[in-house]
Amino acid sequence: MTATPPAEGRCAHCDQPRIVFPTKPEWGQVPSPMCTSDWQLFAEARDNNTFVDWNDAFLNGTDDQLAAGLGGAT
């Protein structure tokens, strides 16, 4: 089996000592590894074609997505 076992470490997103998991390459530029709750957050955001926060959007969003996000406030 090649699956990486869960490891204890520090979550790269919330900076807490947790059991952490490597993030998926298809998520783009994201902090890794992440704890389960943050991992879930990113998984759900990607499922819904959204981003977890502005930093995530800036790193991984397209220009159109950013424009839509900014334009949505008007």
Ligand SMILES: [Zn+2]
């Ligand atoms: Zn976390």
